[in-house]
Amino acid sequence: MKYFDHAATTPPHEEVVRTVAEVMTQHFGNPSSLHRLGEDSGKLLSRAREVCAESLRVSPEEIIFTSGATESNNLAIQGVMTQYRQRGNHIVTTAIEHPSVYETCKQLEKQGCDVTYLPVRADGTVTAEDVLSALRDNTVLVSIMHVNNETGAMQPIAEIGNVIKNHYPRIIFHVDGVQGFGKLPLSIRDSRIDLYSLSAHKFRGPKGIGLLYVREGLMLAPLLAGGGQERGRRSGTENVPYIVGMAKAVRLAAEQQEHYAKRLYKLRHILIEGLQQLPELELNSALSGAPHIVHFSYPGMKAETMLHMLEEEGFIVSTQSACSSKRSEPSRVLLAMNKAPDCAASGIRISLGEEHTDEDVRQLLRAIENTVGRLQQLKGGNS
């Protein structure tokens, strides 16, 4: 069985697993306790914060640990809109955000916020000018993802950040970095990002743990009332073993990013070239996208059928994104890219990982070819 669904989640790194197990066994103290066990956990917590900050090239005080990207994104968006209510009620985002951003915006709309969902171009991107033209005097927040989780489309974050801050220095810029971190280079400082969300399990860390970068000086209304952990911004006893495990995964991912991108772009190239040989398929990922995601549709064919047939051949792939794949509606992201509904309902996502070889990708291509061949016959028979 070959796993090609790294955008859904990644196999945890064995060093991460060992770290989590050791820290969980040896240091179970609550970091808020005053006794020795608590202090020891507290020390691990601060070292983890430093390691994450170093890898992201920010300061440790700017890191909040959360339960993952959904919480990070909710905290960033709701926290800002509550905290800075007096500045206005307008949010600018895109039509292709992850549900944890998109649905949060929908929820805020019901509470009186005004949200602009920027349409994307055919390649799934927005430009800095598109963003700029949507900004107004009452805009409080811009929230844009770095890399789209379905198609791998990559937004020009540095340009967007600079355009926003050059024209409206007070507008807060949130970036959902979940699919981009460890895959593509991004400077939080140079891109003038105020809030940046990460989830550890997307880069070989544990599930259920993530972080939110909050630029120094920025205030956030907390989502959770409680014991005031994370300097009052995220109450709840810190998950020390997972946080330490995440720190290791963050460091490894940041260190290996360049190497990772180089290797995966090569694999992605082989994959895209092979898919282009099959006229039945429609490629939805732009060539300029992130190195680990390739998305295509088989218009007229239910994506689920293709997924199960590939599974029979020993390949795990995904329809849409894991978060929305249980629904059989056409993909919101593909519709936003102006794809026809039958294309948007038949999307298959292949996402690569560092364990894949050229040969793995070639085998996958052969399997797709076979599947398409078999389905083509069925299709022919029905009509």
Place this chain on the structure above:
Amino acid sequence: MPQYDMLLLRFGEITVKGRNRSRFEKAALAHVKEVLRAYPATEVKNEYGRIYVVLNGQPASEVSEELRNVFGITSISPVMVTGSHIEQIIPMAIRFIESMNIVEGTTFKVNARRVWKKFPVSSQEMNQIISAPVLKACPNLRVDVHRPNIELRIEVREQGTYLFSEVIPAAGGFPRGTNGKALLLLSGGIDSPVAGWSAMRRGLEIECVHFHSYPFTSKKAEEKVIDLAKVLAGYYGQIKLHLVPFTNIQTTLAQSGHENVMITLMRRAMLRIATALAERNNAMALVTGDSLGQVASQTLASMNVIGRVTSLPLLRPLVMTDKEEIIGLAQRIGTYDLSILPYEDCCTLFVPKSPTTNPNLRIIEQIEASLPQLNEQIEEAVLGTETVMIRPGEAIQRKQDEEPVVQDKWF
């Protein structure tokens, strides 16, 4: 930014210190060389009572940022170097000015000095000979001889000509350790680290004394003090920290039932211990963060009664300084954020509801005399003192260290 070749380091008071001058210079030079170890490409030149740092490609701003903290240096100027010929000096002056941020209306003047008297052009003549081509090259520039934005200073020496303009203020004071050794009472509050830095700036070598009352105080309070000492060590290279067990004394004093003079009694006991430690470590004074009138133990009457207990000079660098100024200094030297961490140190425990601001020496001495175990406990505290050497960026070796909590393999 111009491509600078050297940094010129200036010294203040020590240059007028007669026969002791070379001792001061040596200490300053050693400190500069130690700081420059992080930049092995640089070279230090000692020339006619000035120190020059040849950058050899290292960034001037970064190196001067480090050297600003060296005690004794009053200011630093980044310098461009060229040959001592007028046809070399003029293009260099143009390059120097062009590389600065010249906007419409920027004013400048040339201030040339001919140190090498064999140079054919006089200082006065040079000002004009150099200004004219610079103005021609930079049309945005105007001359203002009274209050220029840029004063381009040119020194013609036999071995070369130095061009500089920026003057970066530095720490000042006396070179490291040139005025003897003193013990600093380091509490963990805002004032005492600043007092320590001020004392070091004035050329004192400092060893820190901290009184802890574990289990009345947490280990975190002690770690905070270690972190503060680390910041101070960053300015000095290394620092000794004496950790004094104070719990028994504090308990004895608390049980004596004189709540309102508790702080007076505690401070006196601390000074007695510090005096004994000073003698053992050849220190000739005690330094405290006292600021007149700030709290009950720092009124003039309290200072009088507390200070009587030691025969050593009590140096109080902040005694006449306002709290806001102290906070400003603490922020500048990087101790403020640590100082405000909320861990209780041994002074904030056992704090009486209404401490006296006007203690009576006779009564205090009577109370102390009624506590026969106090002298013994003070001796025990001196003997039980743990001394750790603190170097910036290095882990601290403690007596009872087991396996470290934070293991590198996990990160």
